[in-house]
Amino acid sequence: MNLLHTILAFVVALGTLVVVHELGHYWVARLCGVKVLRFSVGMGRVVWSRRFGRDQTEWAISILPLGGYVKMLDAREQDVADIDPADLNREFTRQSVWRRIAIVAAGPLANFILAILLFAGLYMHGIPEPVARLRAAEPQTLAYQVGVRGGETITAINGEAVHGWSDLRWKLMQLALEKTTARMDVERAGPAGSKRIDTIVLPLDSLSAKDLESDFLTRLGLSLARPPAILGKIMDGPAQRAGLQSGDLILDVNGVAVKDGLALVELIRASPGKQLELHGVRAGQDFRIALVPDTQEDNGKTIGRIKVEVPLAPEMTVISDGPLTAIAKGAQRTWDTSMLTFKMIGKMLTGQVSWKNITGPITIADYAGQTARIGLVSYLSFIAFISISLGVMNLLPIPVLDGGHLLYYSLEILTGRPVSERFGEIAQRAGLGILMTLMLVAAFNDIVRLMF
Template sequence: MTLLHTIVAFIVALGVLVVVHELGHYWVARWCGVKVLRFSVGMGKIVFSRRFGPDQTEWALSALPFGGYVKMLDAREQDVSKLPPQDLAREFTRQSVWKRIAIVAAGPLANFLLAIAVFAGLYIHGIPEPAPRLRAVPEHTAAYEAGLRGGELITAVNGEPVRIWSDMRWKLLRLAIEKAPARLDAERPDPNVAGGKLLDTVTLRLDSLSTADLEADFLEKLGMDLGRPKPVLGKILADGPAMQAGLREGDLILTIDGSPIKDGLAFLEKIRSSPGQPLEITGIRNHQEFSLTVTPERQEKNGQSFGRIKAEVALAPEMLVNSDPPLQALGKAVNRTWDTSTLTLKMLGKMLVGEVSWKNITGPITIADYAGQTARVGLISYLTFIAFISISLGVMNLLPIPVLDGGLLLYYSLEVLTGRTIPERFGEIAQRAGVGILMTLMIVAVFNDILRLMS
């Protein structure tokens, strides 16, 4: 069922992205007066089709569910010698260069508009996300050297407000790629005033991050992790080590074997790493300190041992629902789409000069896996995934590679500059080179996918 779920989620996402992209070409072609002969979802042999509209455009589903195309009246592909003058006037190559540019650019533009629409809808609806509150910061990390200790709520990065964890991470990633320092506005608990807050600004150095760090969890390398709730016990299961030792629901754990326990995750990690080992626990119950010994029972899974005491502990981070009015949501959506596009181009540039590994190129297997994972998490995660893939599709199609939209835009731009069309022979050679480049990229992507599966 998991495999089927992944396949369905991938096909739905791919279908939406392809349809939107090709509709961009279709609508602008019609607006420019070009006759559209076929709109196909999928490639290869047509398995189903119907004709609609005044031009009797063929709307088709094809056998291979990867990609799609819009077939226009084009003298390079069809014999137009016997067509009446009114149809010849609607042939693609007879259009002005600006109309041809608009038709070709409309596909990637439609993908960017889809991402903007999805992000705007999510921002209006509200996205439940963790607050940018830090967990205890390990020593000898960049965050610790900056003066962060844990418990701080990050409210701004270089003067730009942040409300949720993903916003903070995104802004830090952009700065890390540029090796630029980050100025963090942090809100700390005031130890001298109950419920009080202290405001502070620290400078976080990001130039210590390597390329490998950026490709992994760079925040962990910096010493920044998502804040977790205090280690307060929830439900205690009967006949488990916790109940037998005398632990009770509502107990606040302070230390284990004399080491402070900062949060619920630290408590869970200590228990799991201590199967069969007696642990001295101190805590607070009803405003009074207590001390006792608990021995986690040994459990086995996939050949590995871990400890368990059969007691619940809260792990969910502080959550916020970030909702914006329509105009503000639209502005944020445009900025997010722009930032993602520019970041994608920067990463591609760093791949070309060897600063970022080509292992980051992903193929259909990894994309399908992410589609399935996000769909299982929920609709918001799935829609966010679609928005990001739509941006990637738009950026990739604008690359100046022959056979892609970007390659055609390059031809037409040269035509604008020189006043002459690109020689047909040159176009044929460039097409072959473009196919070779795309095949190479696909081989690299599939190879990376297989390596990820094996690892």
């Protein structure tokens, strides 16, 4: 069932992005007066088609589901000798270079517009987010060295407001790529329940390319605050037999302080069959209870269990905005994501970031399934990010992609004449080779992720 769910989520996401991209080309081509012969979702042999409109444009579904295309009246691809003279002026290559640029750029632009609209819709609807509150940092981490002790709420980074945990992660990722410093405004508890704002200076130049490929926040020592280790429902097992009760607050285990519920869970899981002495508070009174966690196999690992629920959900907030603010934030998020993607590509080319970050359809399908299972907000956010990636990818100056054609037309503007057919053929073959190489790298990375 999960596989079917993943496939369906992937098909819906990919189909939406392909249709939007090609509609961008189609609408602007029609606006510029170019005759469109076929609009295809998918590549290769046509398996279904119908003709509509004054031009009898063929709307088709093709056998290979990855991609799509808009076929226009084009002298480079077909003999126009027998074409009605009235249609010759609607042939693609006879259009001005600026019209050709508009038609080609419209596909990626449509993907960016879709992302803006999706983000704006999500911001207007309201996005549930964990509050940007920090867990106590380990002493050996950079976060501890600069003053993170736990319980701090990040309110701003380098003067920009932080609205939630993903916003915090996003801003730090951008600064980490630039290897610059983050000045974090943090809200801390003061005396008598008051609040105070301090500034923590966090240098990010120590992060390596390998760190950025993993959970770089953990590498820095920054993690999401969790609720205290207060016990929930007690089930039949070691906890119940030892006399633990719902509502007990666990302070330490075997003399080791327990900073939150997650730390308690991790400690118990790491102690199968070992005697543990729990020190806690119940109704204002200290207590000490000894117990031995049961031994259980979990995905090939031996773990300890005491059969008690421990709430781990972080404090949440809902981020929502009015229409104008939401559109502005959607546009800003789309721009920032696009620039970050271009920077990542540049760092891959210079060896600063691993090519392992290139993903293919298998990984995308997996993420589509995961986000769809989480909920509509996560799934639409995923589609927005993939739409941006598709737009950026198509703008790369690689022949056979939209960016390659834009490069040709830019050279035509600079030189005053179109690129030669010979140059175009060589570039086309080179571009196809580059594209095939990228696809092979993506497929290899997908298989490695699947296996390991």
